[in-house]
Amino acid sequence: MIIIYLYACLYVGWGVDQEVIIWILGHRKAVQRKKIKETYQQLFKESIIHCLQSTLSGVLGKAMSYWMEEPPERDAKLVEKTLKRGKAGITQLQVIVEIACASSPNHLMAVRQAYYSLFDCSLEEAITSKVSSSLQKVVHSLRYTSQNIYGFVISWYDRELVDLNVAKSEAAKLHEAIEKKQSDRDEVMWILSTRNFFQLRATFKHYKQNYQAIMSSGSDDLGSLLRVVILCIDAPEKHFAEVIRASLSGHRTDVHSLARAILARVEIDMMKIKEEYFNMNKVSLDDAVVRKTSGGYKDFLMTLIGARI
Numbered sequence: 049m050i051i052i053y054l055y056a057c058l059y060v061g062w063g064v065d066q067e068v069i070i071w072i073l074g075h076r077k078a079v080q081r082k083k084i085k086e087t088y089q090q091l092f093k094e095s096i097i098h099c100l101q102s103t104l105s106g107v108l109g110k111a112m113s114y115w116m117e118e119p120p121e122r123d124a125k126l127v128e129k130t131l132k133r134g135k136a137g138i139t140q141l142q143v144i145v146e147i148a149c150a151s152s153p154n155h156l157m158a159v160r161q162a163y164y165s166l167f168d169c170s171l172e173e174a175i176t177s178k179v180s181s182s183l184q185k186v187v188h189s190l191r192y193t194s195q196n197i198y199g200f201v202i203s204w205y206d207r208e209l210v211d212l213n214v215a216k217s218e219a220a221k222l223h224e225a226i227e228k229k230q231s232d233r234d235e236v237m238w239i240l241s242t243r244n245f246f247q248l249r250a251t252f253k254h255y256k257q258n259y260q261a262i263m264s265s266g267s268d269d270l271g272s273l274l275r276v277v278i279l280c281i282d283a284p285e286k287h288f289a290e291v292i293r294a295s296l297s298g299h300r301t302d303v304h305s306l307a308r309a310i311l312a313r314v315e316i317d318m319m320k321i322k323e324e325y326f327n328m329n330k331v332s333l334d335d336a337v338v339r340k341t342s343g344g345y346k347d348f349l350m351t352l353i354g355a356r357i
Contacts, residue, residue, distance in 0.1 A: 051087050058099045066104065066344040073115065074351035078315060081116055108344040111307040115352075120158035123147050124166055126308065127159075131178040142276050142291075144175065146312065149280035150287065215250035218243075222251070223259045229271070236274070245281055252282040285317050289324035292333065301340045307349070314352045322353065 050072060057065040076084065088096040100112045114122050130143045147159055163171045218239050225236045239251070279287040291309045295302035313321055325333045337349050 051084060051091060054084070054088065054096070055092060058096075058103050066108070067347065069100075069104070069112070070344060070348045070351055073112065074348055078119060082118060085116055104344070106345070107303045107307065108348060110304075111311065111345065111348060114307070115311055115348075118162075120155065120162040121166065122311070123151075123155075123159045124163040124171075127163060127171065128167055128174070131174055141273055143308070145273065145276045146280055146284075146287070149277055150284040210246050210250045212250060212254075215247065215254045218251045219255040219258065222255055226271075240277060248281050252278060284313075285320035285324050288313050288317075288321050289328055292321070292325060292336075293328060296336050296340045303341070303345065306337075306341075307345075310349055310352055318353055 054069065054072060057068050073081065073084070085096050088094075088099075097113045097116050100116060101109050103109070104112055114125075117125065126143055127147065130141075148156060151159070160171045163169070163174070167174070221235050221239065230236075240248070243251070276287065279290075288309050291305060295306040295309065310318070322333045325336070329336070333353060334350065337346060337353070341349060
């Protein structure tokens with residue numbers, strides 16, 4: 049019944065009912081959206097994603113179509129879109145770092161598989177061809193993240209595997225590298241690429257307790273990228289709250305970064321992000337979205353974050 053109703057709302061001859069489309073799709077989980085997409089294709093012999101793109105205007109159509117993609121395919125396409133802009137700098141690489149460091153190991157593996165399936169090229173090869181040489185060490189260290197899956201999964205069930213002596217030693221090494229502005233030292237890359245997430249979080253916790261906030265402001269592209277890596281591993285909710293704040297600041301809202309951050313995390317840790325956003329800005333995310341967006345795009349984002357429209 050829902051599929052028929054969606055078809056009626058999307059069919060141009062009957063008029064597009066944005067509110068109903070937003071309500072139906074915005075309240076569906078990933079497995080439900082997948083079933084809707086497959087059933088729509090079977091019944092009407094056309095892609096619901098293409099229908100959304102053609103019948104919904106502007107950023108709403110793009111956001112809704114990305115929402116209907118399966119998460120690994122969505123992230124694979126975001127990476128490709130990022131890399132197609134030419135030599136990638138810190139702003140572009142942030143998207144890749146988010147996927148590599150703020151995702152579960154299973155999701156990262158699925159993204160790599162989806163990328164190869166969609167673009168007939170490994171994710172690592174694509175990144176290598178587009179990333180500037182000064183940033184390649186950090187990005188190359190992240191490609192080993194998936195090779196640490198087994199360590200991550202084991203430590204999930206047996207968290208005492210975290211070695212506090214190692215955390216203390218490696219926090220000191222990070223401190224020395226950061227103080228000397230040598231963020232690309234092999235020791236730093238080795239720590240980031242070989243330790244599971246819980247071990248890294250212990251290292252970052254020790255660093256903050258004994259030194260200072262890790263790279264509160266990167267002095268160059270490499271330092272800034274390393275800060276994103278660390279924040280995505282240590283406290284992804286803080287990173288995405290910062291991304292959302294940046295997208296909403298200024299006179300012109302960065303609608304694409306805003307949608308990307310919300311779509312990526314709405315089924316993971318949106319409540320934590322909303323708490324962090326309020327702590328940072330002393331205003332709720334709901335109120336900020338209402339003030340800085342409009343129309344169907346605003347209604348869609350408000351639906352995703354669980355706010356009243």
